[in-house]
Amino acid sequence: MSLIDIQSPRHCFRTAAGPVWALDGVSLAIRAGEFVAVMGPSGSGKSTFMSILGCLDRPTEGRYRLAGVDVASLAADRLAALRNRGIDFVFQSFNLLPRATALENVGLPLIDRPMRASERRRCALAMLECLGLADRAGHMPSQLSGGQQQRVAIARALVGEPLVLLADEPTVALDSRTGGEILDLFRKFNAEGLTIVMVTHDAGVAARAGRTVTFRDGRVAPPNGAPHAFAPPNGAPHTFAPPNGAPHIFAPPNGAPPIVAIGEH
Numbered sequence: 001m002s003l004i005d006i007q008s009p010r011h012c013f014r015t016a017a018g019p020v021w022a023l024d025g026v027s028l029a030i031r032a033g034e035f036v037a038v039m040g041p042s043g044s045g046k047s048t049f050m051s052i053l054g055c056l057d058r059p060t061e062g063r064y065r066l067a068g069v070d071v072a073s074l075a076a077d078r079l080a081a082l083r084n085r086g087i088d089f090v091f092q093s094f095n096l097l098p099r100a101t102a103l104e105n106v107g108l109p110l111i112d113r114p115m116r117a118s119e120r121r122r123c124a125l126a127m128l129e130c131l132g133l134a135d136r137a138g139h140m141p142s143q144l145s146g147g148q149q150q151r152v153a154i155a156r157a158l159v160g161e162p163l164v165l166l167a168d169e170p171t172v173a174l175d176s177r178t179g180g181e182i183l184d185l186f187r188k189f190n191a192e193g194l195t196i197v198m199v200t201h202d203a204g205v206a207a208r209a210g211r212t213v214t215f216r217d218g219r220v221a222p223p224n225g226a227p228h229a230f231a232p233p234n235g236a237p238h239t240f241a242p243p244n245g246a247p248h249i250f251a252p253p254n255g256a257p258p259i260v261a262i263g264e265h
């Protein structure tokens with residue numbers, strides 16, 4: 001069973017200038033233990049997709065199952081619990097609380113859990129140690145370098161043992177060496193079984209993930225030159241292999257919206 005199973009989500013933002021379709025029919029399955037890079041030009045829907053994966057937003061249309069649970073069917077409290085326990089985020093801008101120490105920042109996700117303060121501190125410290133930052137536990141974010149702050153943010157994301165780590169451009173604010181260290185950590189945690197979905201615009205960064213999914217105009221583009229399943233409008237499925245370098249999105253001749261189905265690779 002896929003850990004993440006998203007079927008044809010479409011997502012619309014209502015703006016003063018009219019509706020903006022940020023996602024327009026995305027079907028994707030991610031198995032437990034995968035490390036997936038999400039690429040695509042600015043405005044192609046990557047962050048919107050991550051917000052839906054992280055249950056921060058619900059798709060306007062389509063279905064999203066996380067660990068077999070239909071997210072749309074959950075009441076607000078169960079959704080909050082899933083978000084708290086199941087999934088966590090790392091952002092490009094670290095998002096640490098500026099007036100809390102590294103240790104306090106890492107302990108934040110555990111605050112609602114039935115555990116003693118001493119136990120919470122122990123878990124947070126163990127996680128900081130795991131990221132090589134035990135000696136910085138008492139430091140404020142402003143006293144840490146960018147790479148150290150991102151490692152604190154990763155420790156905070158992992159301390160609750162989430163099913164999935166979502167990272168939106170986690171290395172973009174870092175120099176390439178420090179970014180490489182963050183990727184080494186992701187690969188280490190992935191090798192230990194953590195599922196990771198990471199947005200990046202850097203092909204070198206994406207190459208270090210297990211597979212890459214490319215977004216274009218709110219849709220998942222098929223891998224270059226690879227055959228993919230194309231369902232024509234009359235419903236008779238057949239396999240359509242775009243010639244190398246052909247446009248990714250195949251538009252049916254009658255002007256109907258293109259249908260692109262991507263299976264597991």
Ligand SMILES: Nc1ncnc2c1ncn2[C@@H]1O[C@H](COP(=O)(O)OP(=O)(O)O)[C@@H](O)[C@H]1O
Nearest residue numbers: 013015020022041042043044045046047048049
């Ligand atoms: N809150 C919003 N309100 C209106 N439009 C939005 C909002 N967020 C994103 N969009 C639009 O949705 C599309 C996809 O945006 P986004 O998911 O941020 O793309 P990416 O992360 O790939 O740059 C863009 O056209 C963007 O302008």
Ligand SMILES: [Mg+2]
Nearest residue numbers: 043046047048
């Ligand atoms: Mg974005």
